[in-house]
Amino acid sequence: MANSSTAHGDNYLNHSHGLKSWLFTLDHKRIGLMYLFVILAMFLMGGVFALLVRWELFAPGMQFFSSPNTYNQAFTYHGAIMVFMVVIPLIPAAIGNFVLPMQIGAKDVAFPRWNLVSYYVYLFGLIVAASTLFINKVDTGWTFYAPYSIRTGTSATLVLLGAFIMGFSSILTGLNFIVSIHKLRAPGLTWDRLPLFLWALYATSIVQVLATPVLAITLLLLILERTIGIGIFDPKLGGDPVLFQHFFWFYSHPAVYIMVLPAMGVISDIIPTFSRKPIFGYKAIAAATFGIALVAFVVWGHHMFVSGQSEFANFVFSFLTMLVAVPTGVKVFSWLATMYKGSLRMDTPMLYAFGFLFVFTIGGLTGVFLAVVSVDVHLTATYFVVAHFHYVMVGGTLLAFLAGLHYWFPKFCGKMYNEGTSKVAAWLIMVGFNVTFFPQFILGVLGMPRRYADYLPQFEQLNRISTIGSWFLGVGFVIVAWNLAKALKYGEKSGPNPWGALTLEWQTPSPPPHENFLKEPVVTEGPYEYRGEKALMGSNA
Amino acid sequence: MAHGTGAVSHLERHHAHHFKNGHEEFEACKQGMWIFLVTEVLFFSGMFVAYAVLRVFYPDMMHDVHHHKILDWRMGALNTVVLITSSWTMARAVSSSQRGEHKNTVGFLWATLLLAGVFLVVKYFEYSHKIHEHILPGAQYAYEGLTTAKVPIFMSVYFVMTGIHGLHVVIGMGIIYYLIRRANRNEFGPKYFTPVEITGLYWHFVDLVWIYLFPLLYLVG
Numbered sequence: 031m032a033n034s035s036t037a038h039g040d041n042y043l044n045h046s047h048g049l050k051s052w053l054f055t056l057d058h059k060r061i062g063l064m065y066l067f068v069i070l071a072m073f074l075m076g077g078v079f080a081l082l083v084r085w086e087l088f089a090p091g092m093q094f095f096s097s098p099n100t101y102n103q104a105f106t107y108h109g110a111i112m113v114f115m116v117v118i119p120l121i122p123a124a125i126g127n128f129v130l131p132m133q134i135g136a137k138d139v140a141f142p143r144w145n146l147v148s149y150y151v152y153l154f155g156l157i158v159a160a161s162t163l164f165i166n167k168v169d170t171g172w173t174f175y176a177p178y179s180i181r182t183g184t185s186a187t188l189v190l191l192g193a194f195i196m197g198f199s200s201i202l203t204g205l206n207f208i209v210s211i212h213k214l215r216a217p218g219l220t221w222d223r224l225p226l227f228l229w230a231l232y233a234t235s236i237v238q239v240l241a242t243p244v245l246a247i248t249l250l251l252l253i254l255e256r257t258i259g260i261g262i263f264d265p266k267l268g269g270d271p272v273l274f275q276h277f278f279w280f281y282s283h284p285a286v287y288i289m290v291l292p293a294m295g296v297i298s299d300i301i302p303t304f305s306r307k308p309i310f311g312y313k314a315i316a317a318a319t320f321g322i323a324l325v326a327f328v329v330w331g332h333h334m335f336v337s338g339q340s341e342f343a344n345f346v347f348s349f350l351t352m353l354v355a356v357p358t359g360v361k362v363f364s365w366l367a368t369m370y371k372g373s374l375r376m377d378t379p380m381l382y383a384f385g386f387l388f389v390f391t392i393g394g395l396t397g398v399f400l401a402v403v404s405v406d407v408h409l410t411a412t413y414f415v416v417a418h419f420h421y422v423m424v425g426g427t428l429l430a431f432l433a434g435l436h437y438w439f440p441k442f443c444g445k446m447y448n449e450g451t452s453k454v455a456a457w458l459i460m461v462g463f464n465v466t467f468f469p470q471f472i473l474g475v476l477g478m479p480r481r482y483a484d485y486l487p488q489f490e491q492l493n494r495i496s497t498i499g500s501w502f503l504g505v506g507f508v509i510v511a512w513n514l515a516k517a518l519k520y521g522e523k524s525g526p527n528p529w530g531a532l533t534l535e536w537q538t539p540s541p542p543p544h545e546n547f548l549k550e551p552v553v554t555e556g557p558y559e560y561r562g563e564k565a566l567m568g569s570n571a
Numbered sequence: 572m573a574h575g576t577g578a579v580s581h582l583e584r585h586h587a588h589h590f591k592n593g594h595e596e597f598e599a600c601k602q603g604m605w606i607f608l609v610t611e612v613l614f615f616s617g618m619f620v621a622y623a624v625l626r627v628f629y630p631d632m633m634h635d636v637h638h639h640k641i642l643d644w645r646m647g648a649l650n651t652v653v654l655i656t657s658s659w660t661m662a663r664a665v666s667s668s669q670r671g672e673h674k675n676t677v678g679f680l681w682a683t684l685l686l687a688g689v690f691l692v693v694k695y696f697e698y699s700h701k702i703h704e705h706i707l708p709g710a711q712y713a714y715e716g717l718t719t720a721k722v723p724i725f726m727s728v729y730f731v732m733t734g735i736h737g738l739h740v741v742i743g744m745g746i747i748y749y750l751i752r753r754a755n756r757n758e759f760g761p762k763y764f765t766p767v768e769i770t771g772l773y774w775h776f777v778d779l780v781w782i783y784l785f786p787l788l789y790l791v792g
Contacts, residue, residue: 136589137588137589138589139589140589140599140603141599141600141603142587142589201610205603205606205607205610206603208602208606209599209602209603209606212599212602213595213598213599213602214589214590214595214599239606239609239610240609240610240613241613242610243610243611243612243613243614243616243617244613244614244616244617246614247614247615247616247617247618248617250731251617251618251621251731254708254727254731255709258708258709258710258711259708259709259710259711260708260709260710260724260727260730260731261708261709261710261723261724261727262621262709262724262727262728264709267709267710267723267724268720268721268723268724269724270624273621273624277617277620545588545589
């Protein structure tokens with residue numbers, strides 16, 4: 031193509047043409063973008079459910095939904111869509127798929143066919159689960175707690191099956207990433223030169239590979255419970271519903287780290303680049319990543335402090351949960367130390383990274399509150415918990431995703447978005463987010479329970495503020511979408527390396543050629559060796 | 572695209588384009604299979620935990636199941652011998668393919684496939700006997716001979732564990748048949764035997780799961 035932004039003309043977007051060349055592609059970059067497209071569509075869907083839930087809570091009594099039961103369905107879909115279809119695959123499957131092979135200097139992931147299979151498996155699971163919207167809906171909450179999930183007359187079986195199928199996709203992506211990082215690194219890219227985004231994806235992949243099969247068997251047993259009544263979880267048949275909670279959280283707690291570790295990886299790449307300084311504590315951050323992944327597997331019991339677990343177990347899980355704060359703190363302080371005396375450039379990715387630091391720290395610290403059994407007994411199943419995990423998942427993962435999206439966007443398409451507009455959107459999202467969720471901390475402490483369509487009159491003021499915040503949040507996302515869509519068509523050429531970053535994906539044209547690099551890269555130093563230089567624009571070291 | 576794996580003899584075969592050489596591809600595939608087997612261990616681990624919970628909470632029920640000979644240990648033992656033998660034939664198929672002994676590769680793959688079939692036939696007789704006697708999982712259980720509480724849940728664990736294991740055997744048979752077809756086209760030899768090797772890993776895993784299932788379900792009372 032004559033108007034291509036690369037010197038040699040051929041890139042992964044114009045390498046082949048037509049719908050088929052996308053649907054059957056084995057190119058990790060195209061698969062990553064296809065993931066991104068579907069995930070963002072699901073994000074829109076989950077977001078609409080969220081806005082409806084907030085609308086319902088604008089005032090006491092029923093506002094939007096015809097009955098409390100339809101409200102239950104709405105928050106179930108919001109939760110299930112956001113957790114299983116959006117936040118888990120968001121950074122690894124979409125951004126990771128695009129960036130990982132390039133950061134290791136490879137032509138593709140280790141198993142390109144399985145990569146495509148994982149995409150279609152995800153799509154298939156998604157269709158199976160989402161089809162229930164047109165059948166009998168589902169109202170169990172995203173946690174599918176037995177025995178209600180066994181008894182409910184809704185199409186819970188299909189949603190469980192969909193989540194089961196999507197698990198295979200998650201496992202395949204994790205497996206592919208682990209092998210790629212082990213076997214396909216460019217010459218000179220030793221383990222201690224690996225960008226921290228890759229360390230994060232590597233640890234995430236290990237958690238995905240180890241935890242997801244346990245969810246698979248849990249969901250399978252629950253499906254069998256619903257269809258033939260195997261009695262393992264059903265108290266009516268002599269089974270143990272708390273066993274379901276153990277099984278479920280053995281996956282779903284590590285899943286929180288599947289969501290947040292890649293987010294931390296994005297932040298670790300962005301902060302040194304926009305501070306023009308080597309990262310502080312490279313090894314400490316890499317080790318902390320694995321520390322978090324390890325502890326992730328032994329804290330699931332903190333979801334069951336009020337489920338009749340023994341007091342000794344409560345004590346152990348409480349202690350282990352507080353331990354998570356140590357490696358997390360190591361990371362936060364390393365990022366701050368990286369910025370100290372750096373030449374900071376507040377471009378959009380860095381703005382989101384600041385937002386991440388601010389809200390994620392609140393999310394993390396409230397997690398320590400909830401780890402204290404005596405506090406948790408009071409706060410369990412209140413809006414405090416809702417606020418806490420939204421500060422982690424939205425404030426942590428989603429803001430880091432937006433940081434990464436704006437950081438790698440020029441690499442995806444070779445175009446630059448409007449910086450002014452994207453900053454306005456970033457501020458709207460930051461302010462909207464805090465206005466939405468901060469009041470929920472207070473509501474929780476005051477005793478407002480989660481998952482009810484109605485509430486007592488004294489909670490009205492704070493709920494109203496929260497709902498108004500959700501509108502700002504929604505408008506912020508619409509502006510991001512509009513700004514990036516506009517940039518795809520009208521954006522100025524970004525050049526290969528608009529941020530002057532040192533990792534390998536920036537040392538090749540944007541958009542990258544079909545096989546990523548014009549010649550195989552050789553690595554001679556670490557990924558963040560910025561030597562106090564002033565911020566660069568459009569240069570390519 | 573150099574991805575093609577069609578009818579290419581092992582002497583002409585090229586590795587996929589994103590690998591530096593055939594050795595790197597072999598190492599990657601092998602590591603991939605090992606990681607997949609780790610996920611399999613964790614998949615089965617859920618059921619082993621359910622089994623352990625039953626044992627710890629209801630030792631008397633487990634004793635009754637054993638005492639009433641609900642499961643026939645001779646059938647289980649027969650299948651154990653069958654599967655261990657199939658692991659041996661599989662290992663021989665792998666080493667034959669590495670040495671390029673074309674006929675032996677095909678022969679041992681067929682032997683493995685046949686033994687897997689024998690395993691399923693034995694399993695079929697066991698299952699049909701239980702279905703006939705209504706010794707079924709959970710709510711479906713209607714066996715007059717043993718009415719101890721929680722036995723239906725033990726049968727659930729038995730059917731789910733052996734059922735999912737059986738499914739792995741069936742999938743393994745499909746893959747082995749696919750290998751036979753490729754071996755017939757003379758695709759494997761000293762330079763390229765990756766599919767046979769990693770299928771071997773999978774098959775040994777399926778065998779190993781049974782080696783745990785047999786004593787836990789059939790022998791321990």
